[in-house]
Amino acid sequence: MALKKLIAGNWKMNGTTQSAMSLAQDIGDALAGSPALGDRCDFLVCPPAVHIPAVRQAVTKQGAPLAVGGQDCAAFEKGAYTGDIAAPMLKDAGCDYVILGHSERRTIHGETSALVQAKAKHAHDWGLVTIICVGEQESERDAGEAFNVVAGQLAGSLPAGADASNTVIAYEPVWAIGTGKSATPQDVEAMHRFIWEKLQEKLEDFGKMRILYGGSVKPDNAAALLTIENVDGALIGGASLKAGDFIGIAKAV
Ligand code: 13P
Numbered sequence: 001m002a003l004k005k006l007i008a009g010n011w012k013m014n015g016t017t018q019s020a021m022s023l024a025q026d027i028g029d030a031l032a033g034s035p036a037l038g039d040r041c042d043f044l045v046c047p048p049a050v051h052i053p054a055v056r057q058a059v060t061k062q063g064a065p066l067a068v069g070g071q072d073c074a075a076f077e078k079g080a081y082t083g084d085i086a087a088p089m090l091k092d093a094g095c096d097y098v099i100l101g102h103s104e105r106r107t108i109h110g111e112t113s114a115l116v117q118a119k120a121k122h123a124h125d126w127g128l129v130t131i132i133c134v135g136e137q138e139s140e141r142d143a144g145e146a147f148n149v150v151a152g153q154l155a156g157s158l159p160a161g162a163d164a165s166n167t168v169i170a171y172e173p174v175w176a177i178g179t180g181k182s183a184t185p186q187d188v189e190a191m192h193r194f195i196w197e198k199l200q201e202k203l204e205d206f207g208k209m210r211i212l213y214g215g216s217v218k219p220d221n222a223a224a225l226l227t228i229e230n231v232d233g234a235l236i237g238g239a240s241l242k243a244g245d246f247i248g249i250a251k252a253v
Helices: 017-033 051-063 087-092 104-109 113-125 138-140 146-157 185-202 221-225 245-253
Strands: 005-010 041-046 068-069 098-100 131-134 167-173 210-213 233-236
Touching: 005 210, 005 245, 017 041, 017 051, 017 068, 017 245, 041 098, 051 068, 087 098, 087 113, 098 113, 113 131, 113 146, 131 146, 138 146, 146 185, 167 185, 167 221, 185 210, 221 245, 233 245
Parallel strands: 005 041, 005 233, 041 068, 068 098, 098 131, 131 167, 167 210, 210 233
Antiparallel strands: none
């Protein structure tokens, strides 16, 4: 049976408190205007950390069926970790999810799968659902290494105790992020099948863990990408910054 899709927005480092609240309200209004969407999809937005409380407040006030998540968390509960944000802090701010191991963190901040795994373990301990990102660089795909790279990231990043209730996988080929060049449906189908098989080896309730696709998802390619077998939703960057596009992606599905 097909899983309910998760339509997740990663707002990255964009916006102000005011614009974040407006965006959340616009998404909430659009969801209220199309109640049937909520039967088919779950919705999540991941604002910059400082905007989480305002977004949480706006969503709660509206009663919108919209979950809120962080974009990263530390592997520690508290202490001398300047600039970091702990999982219990996200929880306290009203988050239910956290994105971990996004390629921008793996590349720009040098995060390893071992660190992602430690963060995920910690996030699970605090009751957050983790969205663990995997995906190959273009050079790795060209070298025929895409499947090996993703297998390594999956094996290294999922902590013990990961299951369908606390973990979502996001496959984001790095060369498709923010480039307007999404992976082809054939590539997505092959990789999602591969990830599904890897999860099957690793997990008891493998069939139910969601696997999202991310990388230049827009309203006009959403139907082709999100109806592929084993694609259980999308992790959306640029197009999640406009309520119309974000909801348009869900409508296309
Ligand atoms: P774009 O949708 O802008 O390509 O970003 C994808 C992404 O990185 C989501 O995490």
